[in-house]
Amino acid sequence: MNDKHYVNTNNARSGDKYENVIKEIAEHKVCPFCPEHIAKYHKNPILIEGTFWLATDNMYPYKPAKNHLIFIHKTHIENISEIVGEAWAEIHKMIGQIITDRKIPGGSFLMRFGDTAFTGASVTHLHAHLIQSNPESPDYGNSGLQARVG
Numbered sequence: 001m002n003d004k005h006y007v008n009t010n011n012a013r014s015g016d017k018y019e020n021v022i023k024e025i026a027e028h029k030v031c032p033f034c035p036e037h038i039a040k041y042h043k044n045p046i047l048i049e050g051t052f053w054l055a056t057d058n059m060y061p062y063k064p065a066k067n068h069l070i071f072i073h074k075t076h077i078e079n080i081s082e083i084v085g086e087a088w089a090e091i092h093k094m095i096g097q098i099i100t101d102r103k104i105p106g107g108s109f110l111m112r113f114g115d116t117a118f119t120g121a122s123v124t125h126l127h128a129h130l131i132q133s134n135p136e137s138p139d140y141g142n143s144g145l146q147a148r149v150g
């Protein structure tokens, strides 16, 4: 019996498809970002595969994002303190490559870590977000793109 929590359904109360996906993953008791399960839960192509990270477009981008990529640590870690120096160097290089390739003039980089009760993360497996908002979208409204961080 695996009682470990790989996802936090409380942080995926969006009322849309994503909420259902997270609930299904919680029932299966698997980590959606671990190598043995990622192909089942993540259908977007891997844009860059490094030694430590995969870069890919988020399956469920925040609205209204023009670009929303995620960098998934290839092995299951949950805390920022577990990222080794070489991995920081690699993600730095990958971010630069994505910004150049996608011609991203400005964006946000977000990495939640540790106990999801304090972060707003729905998946515990460490990953980071690179998000470019889209102020021209009708969804932008008065508050723009908002991301939960706790």
Ligand SMILES: [Zn+2]
Binding pocket: 031, 032, 033, 034, 075, 076, 077, 125
């Ligand atoms: Zn994992």
